[in-house]
Amino acid sequence: MATNSDETSFKDKTFRQYAPEQAQAYASNRHAYHDNLFKVILAHHQATGGTLGTLLDVGCGPGNSTRPLARHFANAYGIDPGAQMIDVARGISEEAVEKGEPETSSGKPIVFVEGTAEELEGPWRGDGRKVDLLTASTAAHWFDLPRFYASAAQVLNKGGTIAFWASARFYAHPSMPNAARLQEAMVRLELDVLGPYELPGNKMCREAYRTLPLPWTIDPPIEGFSEAGFTRHDWDEEGKLSDGEHFFLGDYTITLAQLQKSIGTASMVTRWKEAHPELVGTEEDVLVKAIKEFREIIGGEELTVGLDCYLLMLKRD
Template identity: 30%
Template sequence: MSDAFDDHFSGHAADYARFRPTYPDALFDAITAPCRALDLVWDCGTGNGQAAIALARRAKRVIATDASAEQIKHALPHARVEYHVAPAANVSIADNTVDLVTVAQALHWFDLDRFYPEARRVLRPGGVIAVWTYSLFHVPEGDAEASAINPVLRRYYEDVVGPYWPPERRHIETGYQSLPFPFDEIEAPEVELRMDWTLAETVGYLRTWSASQRYRAEREADPIAEIEEDLRRAWGEADRVRTLRWPAPLRIGRT
């Protein structure tokens, strides 16, 4: 079977690294707590290495892999992180050597019939696997302009670029509950991502969406143009910093 994959992000890997929300310490506290050791972590589908860097602050060594060479090229360096271009189902890690496998916002892209056996192969007995995702963000209700901004964001997500989302997006909508997870599941806490962004940073993030990129490629136009005026009006001053939130469903299991 081929290890080819649909690469939705290499064409804008630099922007992807610049305009992505970061993960809170609470998330990494939750996924490392069940681990019996943290000698070696495998961060699969690492993208720009954001999760790998956070894990390196807790683990002795992190191997971070991604099938996209362009993503690895733009990954963040760290002394305890080794980056490799490799598909999720075929990684050069010895059997029974990994304490924790992590997949951040990437599980829906994997061939799970091949990835899960690979994860089991590299994990030590009793090793932990943690996967998480995040979907549409919002301005919390405490913000006076939330009722104006959130409908514009949802219209962009559902109507403007909605037809351009790949079918795997449905698994993000269910918080990965629609995907098999053949491990002894551990109860996971509710986690939320938070960022304080200006309008420009928010728009930069919207442009990194795979659906935004497909819209641009197919229609040779910027999808932001369809909401730009309404979003600017709702946001107010462009340099106004607003708090944005993403629910981040988390699943943790043990071999």
């Protein structure tokens, strides 16, 4: 699969143009990923020669995925092009420092920097430390990947790891009454109602990164990474529980109001709201209508849901 920089640039301005209240809502209503995922990443990283010196989380947003991993590293950084996202991330870190809560294994706070995945400019380049683990949580589909890989090759130590992961969608837990009907309604919301507001990056995420360009599939290939060092994991595809009982990322019993807030942080929803400001919060709001349908299906206010998960890991030669 040959690709070039133009074909792999799916930049989305939605998150980088967030207002302060939008960035705060994102931080509050997006769950941090389950420790199950971080255990797999750290185990693979260390088993393949990676060390726990420096973490760099790219497209970090408010730092929801940065913090659980930072506790294992002596130095931790987050970089994001959204100024408001970085402000929220810094604010949360300042609160942790004030409470005396260490964010890294060395006790240093996480450093959050406004910047892009394509340049990866920051203090990790000039202070004698190279990056050991580079992560991107639900973000790689917005990168200009040829440029990102070239920059990543410059900042990663040999034996260092890139870990990309994301989730395609929410799923109703199969133990729920009317789970199949609820799932059909969720998919209709995503594909039929919000589909017109999908960008190529959203589609790549929905397709579980199966078309995500990798360094050796780009024309010309990006040096520094080999296909032999590539690993992929998939959990709970199409909502079919990998262990037959629980979602890998955890089962969540939440209210419909909480589900509405969580779905409301999706970029496609933000773009729908921008296109229909007069309908936001009315009976014609797409989320108001969807939640009403969900309520009729489950006959109540609570539901148990989970997320699928896919993880791609690459090694620096």
